[in-house]
Amino acid sequence: MTKTTSAIDFFSSVTDPRVERTQKHSLESILFISLCAVICGAESWNEIEDYGNAKVDWLERFLYLPNGIPSHDTFNRVISSLDPKELNDSFVAWTKSIAELTDGEVVAIDGKCMRGSSDDGTGTYTHLVSAWASANNLLLGQEKVAGKSNEITAIPKLLRILELKGCIVTIDAMGCQKEIAKVIIERGADYILALKGNQPEMKGRVADSFTYIKPSSEHVMEGKSHGREETRACTVITNLENILDRDKWPGLKSIVRIESRTKDIKKGTVHKETRYYLSSLETDAQYINHSIRTHWSVENQLHWTLDVAFGDDASRKQKDNGAQNFSLLNRIGLNIIKNAKVSSMGVKGHRKKAGWDNDYLLYALKSF
Structure with missing residues (x-):
């Protein structure tokens, strides 16, 4: 990944819980796609997969994706199995x-x-x-x-x-x-x-x-x-x-x-x-x-912002550490959005703008 993704360099210290031979997608890719999707409005594993497929050409500028975009089950399984303390x-x-x-x-x-x-x-x-x-x-x-x-x-x-x-x-x-x-x-x-x-x-x-x-x-x-x-x-x-x-x-x-x-x-x-x-x-x-x-x-x-703009309170992620780890992705996304604003629109508006405008999302990520 290039320097433009330095906002999530901290992911590199997170231990991958999977057996190496079963890894079709790198942990770095799973986490980076998930974070970008959350910033752009995704509130479920299925929406993360949909975002990845819609933005695959853009994502390949930063990630090596020989097996394409992971499935929603893969996003769910991998992120839910991460050690929440380590994350x-x-x-x-x-x-x-x-x-x-x-x-x-x-x-x-x-x-x-x-x-x-x-x-x-x-x-x-x-x-x-x-x-x-x-x-x-x-x-x-x-x-x-x-x-x-x-x-x-x-x-x-x-x-x-x-x-x-x-x-x-x-x-x-x-x-x-x-x-x-x-x-x-x-x-x-x-x-x-x-x-x-x-x-x-x-x-x-x-x-x-x-x-x-x-x-x-x-x-x-x-x-x-x-x-x-x-x-x-x-x-x-x-x-x-x-x-x-x-x-x-x-x-x-x-x-x-x-x-x-x-x-x-x-x-x-x-x-x-x-x-x-x-x-x-x-x-x-x-x-x-x-x-x-x-x-x-x-x-x-x-x-209030997490509930209204991110649907945090309505989240029904129940597998293993899914709820806790997804909530942290929401909070990372909120930190990035709140500190990368260039206009007076609300958090929901900034999530939409990031989803529509790849340059704006890149600007948000580079702000850190």
């Missing part, structure tokens, strides 16, 4: 080489369940925890949640393979754990961990602190979008005398309260909510308020 490690190595995380960049950690991936009707789904770099607009890595486990076990594994020095890691309530705080500090980052009802005693003490301890800093953020007016009041306290086990939380320096008020402009309805956080930051409320607000970009820029 993800290669993906993380790639993102480390292209991402330039800046001090203070918010890295949002959040989980997503692929609703279509249950294979037996019992409600057992593929559940992934992802790390999203807000300023870079990149997915940094993902970790599968073990079958009978939860995100608490997957989050530390994900954190340990990422480069996080100088970043601010934000996690919802499931990740508000001492061990997770410890890993974040060890990785040279700071944290803002949401505190909810799963830790009632801690939440109660934090809430009580705001009734009689003088705030260290306060900030109000106002905005209007999507037919709503929002006000977010952030209050930070660095006096932790009311937090009995504060010394057991590595790096803990402040507690945070966010009081949000959202008004539907058309309906006139108002929704109020108060949320609490633990943080290793000892900075001003404006900085923390912005960081917490930025966390939700993982929902809008990653999860």
